[in-house]
Amino acid sequence: MHLKSQREGDILLLSVDAGRVDAASAVFLKDQFRDAVTDHDGRVVINLEKVDFMDSSGLGAMVAARKIIADRALELANLSPTVLKVFRLTRMDKVFVLHDTLKDALDRDLDTPAASSA
């Protein structure tokens, strides 16, 4: 599993380059996330466009990432229906800011609350 990192203005955009984030790969996500956010104190958006499936290990890694930047929101874009189901059932959708698309995330005004965080 690989986390691609790029800057979009003051936003750090991290894209998960894998179709599955599961018990076989989740351990790498937390470490790569920690490395990626070092020295960045602005918004962080994770693009999950390529991720069709996430299990509870993957969800645990996302929550671990959330704790690493506890002073800010962690924003997630492009959750597949299966991934969204895992977040909703466990109520972990409440602890992230969720965007339907990457464009929604990047266009979001910093001062406006995200529309789909609930």
Place this chain on the structure above:
Amino acid sequence: MISTERKTIRFCVDATANAVSATLPTIIRRIFATAKDSCAAKDSCNIVLAEVLNNIVEHGYSGQDNGMIVIDAKVRQKFVCFEISDFGDPIPGSVLPNPSPPSCDGPIEHLPEGGFGWFLIRALTKNICYERLDGRNCLRFVVPRV
């Protein structure tokens, strides 16, 4: 009379996280190959099988890499019926975990990073039961198709 019963489909998977990850998409495709199911039913089976199989890899076989998991799946009219067998350690006390919903309240540093697996299994299955039979763990459950 046309029977709605279909044959049991059997899959064998090496009990490693990598094998489970690599094989599950094919298993889901094969189970639903002839069934016109909603995406919701497929998603549920996908999530439940991932959690059950990963539990067997992590706890039943405790990281040994020579274990085997057998999945019997049968698509019936209203449910997909599963029987999952492995030859690893028995479930302690033969009692299946039934955790309360994960807590998303409270400070961020207290958020749970685990304990989601059995909660998801319980939320998405019905009639789950466990038996230890001659060195074999046998977990049976159904996933609703609607």
